[in-house]
Amino acid sequence: MWYLLAVTYHITLVVLSIIPVSFLLSYVEATPIAGLESQDLLMHFTAYFILTILWRKVILTNRGSAGIAIATGGVLEAAQYAIPWRSFSIFDFLTGAAGTAAAVGLAALLRRRAVS
Numbered sequence: 001m002w003y004l005l006a007v008t009y010h011i012t013l014v015v016l017s018i019i020p021v022s023f024l025l026s027y028v029e030a031t032p033i034a035g036l037e038s039q040d041l042l043m044h045f046t047a048y049f050i051l052t053i054l055w056r057k058v059i060l061t062n063r064g065s066a067g068i069a070i071a072t073g074g075v076l077e078a079a080q081y082a083i084p085w086r087s088f089s090i091f092d093f094l095t096g097a098a099g100t101a102a103a104v105g106l107a108a109l110l111r112r113r114a115v116s
Contacts, residue, residue: 006054010072013047017076020085041095048073048096052103062104069100 048069055065073096081088 002054002057006051006058009051009054013051013072014076017080018083018086041091044092044095045099045102048099049103052100053107056103056107062107065107066100066104069103070097073097073100 051072052065052069055068056062059065059068073093077088077090077093080086
């Protein structure tokens, strides 16, 4: 079950990363903060947090789940550079990596508490 959920979420994340932004933004009202769209960054953080947690449930290691999430973020941002209606953003990648780090940290904390 966790595997199916992780794969489905992963595919959804890929699809949402390549469709035109205008289609996505018609449903989300962004609030600019210092030139960045705060809701976009929050969505990246949350999306990669969830992705990492789902893969963590499947492969049972923090390193593996973080590797999958960070690789996915890097590949998708690089792909967005090549897609005319999308754009590469190092801030999106770093925010996704921060979501991954938060998920790994939470998983490690919960495991440590369960052991002690």
